[in-house]
Amino acid sequence: MLEISNICKVFKTKNGTTYALQDVHLNIKKGEFVVLVGPSGCGKSTLLSIIAGLERATSGEICKEGRPILDAGPDRMVMFQEAALFPWLKIIDNVEYGMKIKGISKQERREKAMYYLRMVHLTRFAAAYPHELSIGMRQRVALARSLAMDSDVLLMDEPFAALDSQTKNILHTELQQIWGATKKTIIFVTHNVEEAVLLADRVVVMTANPGRIKKEFRVQLGRPRNIEDIDLTRIVGQILSELKEEVEKVAKEELDSDWCLKSNSFVSRPDTNLGNGI
Amino acid sequence: MQDLSIPIAAHISLQRLLIGYFISLVIGLLLGVLIDRIKYLDEALSPLLLGVQTLPSICWLPLAVLWFGLGEEAIIFVIAIGSIFSISMSVVSGIKNVPPLYIKAAKTMGAKGLRRYTSVTIPAAFPSIISGMKQSWSFAWRALMAGELLTPTSGLGYVLIMGRDLHDMNQVVGIMFVIVVMGLLIDRLVFGRMEHAVLYRWGLTKG
Numbered sequence: 001m002l003e004i005s006n007i008c009k010v011f012k013t014k015n016g017t018t019y020a021l022q023d024v025h026l027n028i029k030k031g032e033f034v035v036l037v038g039p040s041g042c043g044k045s046t047l048l049s050i051i052a053g054l055e056r057a058t059s060g061e062i063c064k065e066g067r068p069i070l071d072a073g074p075d076r077m078v079m080f081q082e083a084a085l086f087p088w089l090k091i092i093d094n095v096e097y098g099m100k101i102k103g104i105s106k107q108e109r110r111e112k113a114m115y116y117l118r119m120v121h122l123t124r125f126a127a128a129y130p131h132e133l134s135i136g137m138r139q140r141v142a143l144a145r146s147l148a149m150d151s152d153v154l155l156m157d158e159p160f161a162a163l164d165s166q167t168k169n170i171l172h173t174e175l176q177q178i179w180g181a182t183k184k185t186i187i188f189v190t191h192n193v194e195e196a197v198l199l200a201d202r203v204v205v206m207t208a209n210p211g212r213i214k215k216e217f218r219v220q221l222g223r224p225r226n227i228e229d230i231d232l233t234r235i236v237g238q239i240l241s242e243l244k245e246e247v248e249k250v251a252k253e254e255l256d257s258d259w260c261l262k263s264n265s266f267v268s269r270p271d272t273n274l275g276n277g278i
Numbered sequence: 279m280q281d282l283s284i285p286i287a288a289h290i291s292l293q294r295l296l297i298g299y300f301i302s303l304v305i306g307l308l309l310g311v312l313i314d315r316i317k318y319l320d321e322a323l324s325p326l327l328l329g330v331q332t333l334p335s336i337c338w339l340p341l342a343v344l345w346f347g348l349g350e351e352a353i354i355f356v357i358a359i360g361s362i363f364s365i366s367m368s369v370v371s372g373i374k375n376v377p378p379l380y381i382k383a384a385k386t387m388g389a390k391g392l393r394r395y396t397s398v399t400i401p402a403a404f405p406s407i408i409s410g411m412k413q414s415w416s417f418a419w420r421a422l423m424a425g426e427l428l429t430p431t432s433g434l435g436y437v438l439i440m441g442r443d444l445h446d447m448n449q450v451v452g453i454m455f456v457i458v459v460m461g462l463l464i465d466r467l468v469f470g471r472m473e474h475a476v477l478y479r480w481g482l483t484k485g
Contacts, residue, residue, distance in 0.1 A: 054382055074388035084383040087480045088401045097397075098387035131481020149387060 001185060002028040002051065002153065007060035009046055009211075019210035020046045024060070026204065026213065028187065030152070033179060035188045035200035039243065039250045043211025044189045048157050051187065052078045064153070074098060077146035079159045083138035085130040091141055092117070092126040098149045109148075116144040119178065136167035143175075147182065156188045160195070169227075172198055176224055193239050197232050198225050205239060207246045209253065215242055283437060284456060291422060291433040292460070294350065298357025299418045306362040306414070307407075310369025311395075324370070327363050335360025335417065336424035343429070353425035353433075360421035361414030368410020372403030405476050412469045419461060 009021040020043040028034050036044040049055040051062055053072035062069045064076070077098075085094045092113050099109040117123045120140040122133075130138055139159060146154055160168045176199065179186055190196055196203045203217040217239055221231055248261055313319050313327075338359050342352040376399055384398040400407075426435020434453055441449030477483045 052386055054385060072382075072385040072388075074386070076386065078382070078386040080379060080383070082379060084379045086380060086383075086398065086401070088404065088476075097384075098389075101387055101389045101393065101397075129479050129481065131479075145387075 001030040001065055002026075002187075003063045004028070004047075004051070005061055005063075007047065007050060007057045007062065009043065009050065009055070010058045021050075021057070022210035022212050024211070024213055028185060030185055031183050033186045033188070033199060033201045034204060035190060035196040035202070036204050036206060037190055037193055037196045037239065037243070038206030038211075038214075039208050039247045040191065041211075041250060042206040042208040042246070044206050045157055046211070047206075048078075048155050048187060048189050051153075052076055052155050054078070074102060074149050075151050076153045076155055077149050077151040079139075079142050079146050079154070079156045081158045081161050083130070083135070083142040085138055085141055085145075087130050089129075090126070091122065091128050091130065091133070094130065094141060095145045095148050098145065102149075112148055113144075116148045117141075119147065120144045120174070136163050136171070139163065139171070143178070147178070151184070153185045153187070156186065158190055159188075161190070161192075168195075173224060175199065180223070193236050193243065194227060194232075197235050197239065198227055203235075203239060205242050205246075208250050214246070284434075284452070287432065287434045287437045287453075288456060288460065291426065291435070294353055294426075294433065295357060295418055295422050298354040298422070299361060299415065301354070302358040302361040302365060302414060302418065303411070305358065306365025306410075307369055309362065310366035310373070313366065313370050314373045320370075327367055331363040331367065334424075335421040336428070339425060339428055348429050349431060352429060353422065353431070356425045357418050357421045361417045364414040364417055365407075365410050368406050368413070369403065372406030372410070373399055375406065376402040405480060408469070408473055408476055412465075412473070415464070415469065416461075419457070423457070 004024060004026040007021050007024040008019070011018045011020055024043075024047060026034075036047065038044050046055065050057050051069065053069050053076065069076075085091075086097065089097065092110070095113040095117060096109045099112060104112070114123060114126070117126060120143055122137060122140055122144070125133060125137065125141075130141070133141065142159070160171055163171065172195065188196075188199060193203075197217075197219055200219050203219060205214045205217070206212065207214045217235060219232075219235060221229065221235075225232060251261070252259060313323055335356050338356050339352065342355040342359075346352045346355060380398055380402050381394070384394050389397060422433075423435045423438075426433040427439050430436065430439075434457060438450055438453040441447070441453065474483070
């Protein structure tokens with residue numbers, strides 16, 4: 001359904017040109033849950049913005065059902081790291097906003113907004129303003145707002161990164177249920193590998209400088225998945241080892257040249273060093 | 279016999295003030311939006327606006343008298359010109375400071391062009407626009423007083439200058455008192471409420 005071909009994105013800055021994305025190819029099937037993981041600066045969020053139509057690729061093309069994507073549109077809803085709710089609108093009006101733009105009648109959009117607020121369990125707060133809700137609740141509203149648009153593609157840019165881990169766990173479970181119920185194509189960006197394996201049908205590992213796809217992992221585990229599942233942990237391990245050199249590569253570029261990660265080395269503690277000074 | 283000169287003068291002054299302020303509100307908002315939308319206008323006018331804003335509005339009075347004659351129109355012109363620029367500057371800076379995330383969210387929900395502008399950009403800039411409106415309201419008062427003091431017509435300023443001419447300091451201080459009370463009332467009833475509503479929605483009120 002989504003064909004991403006030959007995408008390049010170049011940023012020109014004072015310090016020279018950065019290849020945020022280079023020759024990215026990816027095909028995404030209808031109803032698939034794809035998660036992009038990678039070290040910071042690998043262009044995963046940029047790729048998502050290009051799919052959303054919020055940014056333009058320097059070269060290459062993304063087609064949705066055969067038609068090239070040129071602009072942002074309500075057929076590809078985006079959830080950001082922050083909820084991005086409008087503070088001057090009540091929760092219910094925030095959920096209705098997109099439908100209002102679409103031109104759906106008042107009665108219908110109120111019903112639909114309430115339906116999706118029920119799905120995220122926040123009907124009690126329909127008349128509240130966004131600042132009266134916790135960050136996790138706001139993110140739920142953002143999810144309801146995205147779902148209410150009936151887009152077939154849902155793009156999620158680290159939507160749970162700012163949440164505490166308990167809230168995150170609950171939302172992971174609910175997102176899987178909602179995905180199962182709505183059959184949407186979801187592209188999810190995260191730097192958390194466990195989150196990726198927990199949610200994804202397919203995990204796409206990206207590398208930085210230049211940003212490109214390194215490897216893909218299929219996750220063929222039953223749902224609902226459990227974070228403590230041994231098969232899940234095994235896949236997480238595989239992906240982490242794939243990512244490790246990437247993370248180190250990025251760190252080496254950012255930090256002083258004498259930096260290196262000492263792994264598996266003995267942690268010396270001066271106060272328990274028995275043989276010292278003999 | 280009852281002396282009604284203060285209520286009559288207050289009524290006349292308030293009327294002028296409201297007309298002048300309303301004109302400046304309309305033109306100021308339009309000018310602000312135009313400056314934001316048209317890049318050439320921004321580059322050409324923004325530095326100029328800052329300069330013109332430092333010019334006390336009363337400096338416009340001689341020109342206003344030449345253009346409109348000694349009377350109502352001249353004072354209203356001075357009021358309007360005194361507050362237009364602070365409104366349009368607050369509109370421009372408010373729009374410039376709208377979080378890009380709101381615009382992105384609106385874009386993905388299919389909001390385009392004018393619709394997006396009126397339903398997201400302007401409301402998001404509202405806190406800044408309100409503070410500009412408040413500031414320009416006090417500019418409007420100053421312009422009104424200056425105009426009335428210098429053109430012998432009517433209104434609170436005229437009654438004040440008459441008190442000076444008659445060496446009647448009771449009258450002068452009385453008028454000053456009336457102006458303070460009116461300013462306070464309008465701030466409480468209009469701007470205070472508007473500001474409170476906005477701050478509440480944005481979650482910026484304490485307690």
